[in-house]
Amino acid sequence: MNLPSTSPASFERYSTRRPWRHWATLVILVALAAGAFVAAEWDFSALVEPELRAAALARMLAWAQTFAFPDLSGEFLRHCWALTLQTLSAATLGTALAVVAGFVLAMGSSRAVCVGEEDARGWRRNFPLRSPAAALCSLCRLVQDVLRAVPDFVWAVILVAMIGLGPLTGALALALNITGILAKVYSELWDSVEERDYEQVRALGVGRLNTFFYGIRPLAARSVQSFTLMRAECAIRNAAVIGAVGGGGLGADIWYQIQFGAWGKVTTLMIFTLALTLTADLAANFIRRQLRSDPNHPCAAKLRGTTGKTSARLPRYRVCPGSGVLVAVVHGLGRQRAAGAAKP
Incomplete structure (x- = not known):
């Protein structure tokens, strides 16, 4: 392998050929940051003036004290558990639904799958109407752009007027937005696979679908699984937010209790929301460890011993420190509330 020369002359020659686009990009970024700072009217009086700063800190302390005593009654805890199951469902x-629909839509929006090999060159290669397959590919890309351009909570607002309030609205809103995101990423991952890596499958004379299922898809399966798992984590977090606009679950009840000023119930609902997201993170980390323990995984070489065999010992599972802190806080608040109720 020919390595580049490290002599001072070659370094000086490389430094004189540094692209000017790097500096232009830096200047543009600085100009955009300065423009964003000047475009809005910023009021820093609450941070600069002592009287306003003291009043702001007093309001923050009074607001934080309202969350110090969560509602830990048995009836409300059962209600929160039911809402948690709705959010998770x-x-x-x-x-x-998004994985299934996104997979199908990505097959249509991937050039490697839908369009395949063509003789078009130059401007005709990127012309969307050069062939029926290219037109279908462009149409699928337009659909996925529309789906992912509209946020999930906006889809929830639209669906509330159609099917009403409830967890089904939240599920469909998440499905529409995540479908566009998954279709975009899946198609890009499949198109990024080098053609020479699956040219042996294509040389057998099989069609585009067989080339995809037996050549392209297995090569990109690791990345597809990783991104799908990440989007599943985000869906659990977004489900609580969508509930505030009609998607049901924890988010809907949080917004309802805030309107009535029931901060103790709001605190309990937020604890359940935090516990749900932490559990989702732990479950996702467990699945990732199982995938990395596969001997065919690219990182499996790190787990191999000196004998060349894959070690049967899996990495130790680390519990997220935030979950322990959360349990300690809830336990302490519960004991404090029980002690206060026991006083005459």
């Missing part, structure tokens, strides 16, 4: 159903 909406996220799971929405992700499952």
Whole structure:
């Protein structure tokens, strides 16, 4: 392998050929940051003036004290558990629908799958109407751009007027947005696979679908699985937010209790939301460890011993420190509330 020369002359010659686009990009970024700072009217009086700063800190302290005593009654805890299951169900159903729909839409928007090899060159290669397959590919790309351009909570507002309030609205809103995101990423991952890596499959004379299923898809399966898992985590977090605009679950009840000023119930609902997201993170980390323990995984070489065999010992599972802090806080608040109730 020919390595580049490291002599001072070659370094000086490389430095004189540094692209001017790097400096132009830096200047543009600085100009955009300065323009964003000047475009809005910023009021820093609450940070600069002592009286306003003291009043702001007092309001923050009074607001934080309202969350110090969560509602830990048995009836409300059962209600929060039911809402948690609704939120988890909406996220799971929405992700499952998005994976199926996104996979199909990505097959149509991927040039390697839908368009395949063509003789078009120059400007005709990127012309969307050069062939029926290219037109279908462009149409699928337009659909996926529309789906992912509209946020999930906007889809929820639209669907509320159609099917009403409830977890089904949240699930469909998540499915529409995640479908566009998954279709975009899946198609890009499949198109990024080098043609020479699956040219042996194509040399057998099989069609485009067989080339995709037996050549392209297995090569990009690792990246597809990783991104799908990440979007499933985000769906669980977004399900709670969508509930505030009609998607049901924890988010809907949080917004309802805020309107009535029931901060103790709001605190309990937020604790359940935090516990749900932490559990989703731990479950996702567990699945990732299982995938990395596969001997065919590219990182499996790190787990191999000196004998060349894959070690059967899996990495130790680390519990997220935030979950322990959360349990300690909830336990302490519960004991404090029980002690206060026991006083005459």
